[in-house]
Structures are given as C-alpha cells and as structure tokens.
Amino acid sequence: MARSYAEAVRNGTAAASRLQRRIDLQNRLEAEPGAVDVFAVIAELDVPLMLRPLKGLLGAFLNTPAPGILVTTERPLSIQRFTAAHELGHCLMSHQPSLDDEDQILRRAPTQSDARMGYQETEADAFAVALMMPRWLILAHCARQSWRIDDLKQPTVIYQLSIRLGASYEATARTLERYSLIDASTRTALLQVRPRALKAALLEDFVPPSYRGDVWLLTEKDQGGRIEGSRNDLFVLKLTELGSAGYLWDFDTLAESGFSIMRDTRLAQASDGVGDPNVRRVLAAPDEDARGLVHLEQRRPWLVDAPLSVLTLPFDLTGPEESGLSRAERRQLLAAA
Ligand SMILES: [Zn+2]
Incomplete structure (x- = not known):
C-alpha cells in the first residue's frame, strides 16, 4: 500500500x-x-x-x-x-x-x-x-519510423504512434508527457485535435460508414512489424515505386490476404524529374475477421528476378474483444485441444 x-x-x-x-x-x-x-x-x-x-x-x-x-x-x-x-x-x-x-x-x-x-x-x-506503453517500446517505434523528438509535437505522428501501441490517442499524448518526451503545452495542443479529423485527412475523398475504426498509414518502414487492430480499421499504404525502371508494387496479394482495395493512385513527386520514383497510394479495407499475413513485392512484372523491395506484415483485425473469453484465451484453448 x-x-x-x-x-x-x-x-x-x-x-x-x-x-x-x-x-x-x-x-x-x-x-x-x-x-x-x-x-x-x-x-x-x-x-x-x-x-x-x-x-x-x-x-x-x-x-x-x-x-x-x-x-x-x-x-x-x-x-x-x-x-x-x-x-x-x-x-x-x-x-x-x-x-x-x-x-x-x-x-x-x-x-x-x-x-x-x-x-x-x-x-x-x-x-x-x-x-x-513502456518507454523502450515508444522509442523502438520512433526509431523504426524515423520520428525525432520534435516530430512528437505533430498530431498525425502521435495518432500513428498510438495505434501501433494499441493505446488511445489521448493516453499516448499523456504518457509522452509523463516520460518528458513532450511538455504540458504540447500535450494541451495535441488534445485539442480530434482523432476523427486526423482519420478524415488520411482518407482524403473516401468517406467510411463510421469513424470508429482507426486509419493506419503504412509505409516501407512498417516492414516486419505487427498490425493488431479492429474490423473497422482502414489502411492507407504509401509506397515508393520506381516505375521509370519498370518496377511496380503488386497489390494482387493484398486482395488474396483478405483486403478490398478502395483506391489506387500514383502521386507525382515534387521534383518532377524523369526517372524519379513516384509514390503509390492504396486505400484498403479488411474483409470480415481478417487475420493473417500481408506480403507485397515491388518487382518488374515480366521478369522473374528478385523483388526490389517487399512489405511483410502479420495482421490481426478481429478486434474489438467480444462477449465471453478473450480471443487470446480462445486460441490458447484451441491450441491445447
Ligand atoms: Zn481500478
């Protein structure tokens, strides 16, 4: 006591x-x-x-x-x-x-x-x-995403950090203050922004049936990480693509893993130089009870050479927890049976 x-x-x-x-x-x-x-x-x-x-x-x-x-x-x-x-x-x-x-x-x-x-x-x-939200886990996510201390003032960064920690936006902001990674005035400013506005900005022209789910912004930096979310969640993938050299991301495997592709666009680079990589933006929604592994490859479609880059992500989008035993305990019982 x-x-x-x-x-x-x-x-x-x-x-x-x-x-x-x-x-x-x-x-x-x-x-x-x-x-x-x-x-x-x-x-x-x-x-x-x-x-x-x-x-x-x-x-x-x-x-x-x-x-x-x-x-x-x-x-x-x-x-x-x-x-x-x-x-x-x-x-x-x-x-x-x-x-x-x-x-x-x-x-x-x-x-x-x-x-x-x-x-x-x-x-x-x-x-x-x-x-x-142990400090080492927050720092591990920041290192992986190349977020520096100064980036922790940005609501978009706090929101993406919070969903990777599996915590709410507010709890994440308050925890960063507890660890002195942000100060009180930054926390106040962060909490004036509603997660709903951050989700809407990421979704651009797409309007979901509700804003209860989270919107994950995934890039090559998420390679090898783990996605644990809920069935209402949506995914914006922004991946660099070397189209000028014949490389394309193949999103067919995304559909095979249980996702529907809602948007697929190529964004021009600011420099506009010939030969520069472009950015591919794909908006995807999971099918019911999606759980498994996403494996995407950027490759030259007509060649059987090694992919230029890959994005592999184990994911579980069967949350939230429903009445009865937790999903973890059900799986434990099934494994023992
Ligand atoms: Zn209590």
Missing part, C-alpha cells in the same frame, strides 16, 4: 517492469514491433478474464472466491486493452476488489477517495501505462 501519489506511480511502474522481464516482453516486441497484447499476457498468466457488456463500468477486479477480471465489450479495443491492463495491475498487486468506471481507469490526478484506499487506483493506472 502506497503512502503517496508519487510512491503509487513508482509501485505500479515497477510491477509492470517486473512482469515484462518475467515474460521476456521486450525481446519479443523488439523482434516484431507492435502493441503489447494485454489479453494474451493475461491468458499466459492464467488469470481468469471475462468480457461482458457492463453497465456504467469499463471493468472490474474481483477477488472472491478467486481473483478475476471483467472487461466491457462496449468500448473500442484500445480502451478494452487499457482497462484489462489496469485490472491486471489490481490483481498482481493484491489490491482490494474494484469496480472501475471512467474516473477510475483514466485517472489523471490524485483524489481523496483513492488516498484513503492506499492509492490503489493510481497504482493500477501506472501499471497499465507502464505495461502497454
């Missing part, structure tokens, strides 16, 4: 770091960058977890007769993940049972009632932040 807010943040962060070391999370994620699969971690730890439509709650931690976690089905995957991580924090730190609404889960400041409870909500919140 913590005696101060600062001690609670330290405790929660330390508990998450211990867990990451125990399950070797850093090596696993640096080999294939993506989001921390909180539900898979919970399944790996054999902590009972159920998803339910919960009235007025995001989640709960119960400890009678045995410890277990409840998470709502009524929110996007990013909130489900953060809630599950928060409840796992309660569980691993042997907290009192907790029924968590938005005030508890997305807590941003110390409160009287939390102080009376030994700051257990602050501990669980710090645990969730450190588990899902």
Whole structure:
C-alpha cells in the first residue's frame, strides 16, 4: 500500500517492469514491433478474464472466491486493452476488489477517495501505462519510423504512434508527457485535435460508414512489424515505386490476404524529374475477421528476378474483444485441444 501519489506511480511502474522481464516482453516486441497484447499476457498468466457488456463500468477486479477480471465489450479495443491492463495491475498487486468506471481507469490526478484506499487506483493506472506503453517500446517505434523528438509535437505522428501501441490517442499524448518526451503545452495542443479529423485527412475523398475504426498509414518502414487492430480499421499504404525502371508494387496479394482495395493512385513527386520514383497510394479495407499475413513485392512484372523491395506484415483485425473469453484465451484453448 502506497503512502503517496508519487510512491503509487513508482509501485505500479515497477510491477509492470517486473512482469515484462518475467515474460521476456521486450525481446519479443523488439523482434516484431507492435502493441503489447494485454489479453494474451493475461491468458499466459492464467488469470481468469471475462468480457461482458457492463453497465456504467469499463471493468472490474474481483477477488472472491478467486481473483478475476471483467472487461466491457462496449468500448473500442484500445480502451478494452487499457482497462484489462489496469485490472491486471489490481490483481498482481493484491489490491482490494474494484469496480472501475471512467474516473477510475483514466485517472489523471490524485483524489481523496483513492488516498484513503492506499492509492490503489493510481497504482493500477501506472501499471497499465507502464505495461502497454513502456518507454523502450515508444522509442523502438520512433526509431523504426524515423520520428525525432520534435516530430512528437505533430498530431498525425502521435495518432500513428498510438495505434501501433494499441493505446488511445489521448493516453499516448499523456504518457509522452509523463516520460518528458513532450511538455504540458504540447500535450494541451495535441488534445485539442480530434482523432476523427486526423482519420478524415488520411482518407482524403473516401468517406467510411463510421469513424470508429482507426486509419493506419503504412509505409516501407512498417516492414516486419505487427498490425493488431479492429474490423473497422482502414489502411492507407504509401509506397515508393520506381516505375521509370519498370518496377511496380503488386497489390494482387493484398486482395488474396483478405483486403478490398478502395483506391489506387500514383502521386507525382515534387521534383518532377524523369526517372524519379513516384509514390503509390492504396486505400484498403479488411474483409470480415481478417487475420493473417500481408506480403507485397515491388518487382518488374515480366521478369522473374528478385523483388526490389517487399512489405511483410502479420495482421490481426478481429478486434474489438467480444462477449465471453478473450480471443487470446480462445486460441490458447484451441491450441491445447
Ligand atoms: Zn481500478
């Protein structure tokens, strides 16, 4: 039990770091960058977890007769993940049972009632932040995408970082401030921008049925990374193409992997020089329950030589979590059967 807010943040962060070391999370994620699969971690730890439509709650931690976690089905995957991580924090730190609404889960400041409870909500919140958004994972994504500290002021960068972390835009901005990667005024400016506006800008002339899904901007820099999203998500691929030398990206394999191509355009380069590469922009939407591997090649169609470049991405777009067991636990049971 913590005696101060600062001690609670330290405790929660330390508990998450211990867990990451125990399950070797850093090596696993640096080999294939993506989001921390909180539900898979919970399944790996054999902590009972159920998803339910919960009235007025995001989640709960119960400890009678045995410890277990409840998470709502009524929110996007990013909130489900953060809630599950928060409840796992309660569980691993042997907290009192907790029924968590938005005030508890997305807590941003110390409160009287939390102080009376030994700051257990602050501990669980710090645990969730450190588990899902450890500094090393943020820096790994930044290095991969060539984002520098100064780029973290751009809403478009924060949004793309947030979906790669599997966290919400707001939680990502607040976490960057916690790590002193941005300052308070930058955080305020970032939070004035709505993710919906960022999605609409990426989609250009395409209007989706709703803006609930995320819009991923994928480039060659995402090669070898992992995409974990939801069935409403959309993908804008922007790939450099050396058309003047006869090389073309082959997007037929995208359709074979379970995506529909909504737009396919070639953007002229600013320099307009003959022989310069152009940029191919493709907008793709996943078919129902898409999960597998995208493998794209840029090659000369009439030659059987090696591709000039490739983009390989394992993806799982079966989120958000639905009622019952988590997808990770279902797969674990199927594998054991
Ligand atoms: Zn809680």
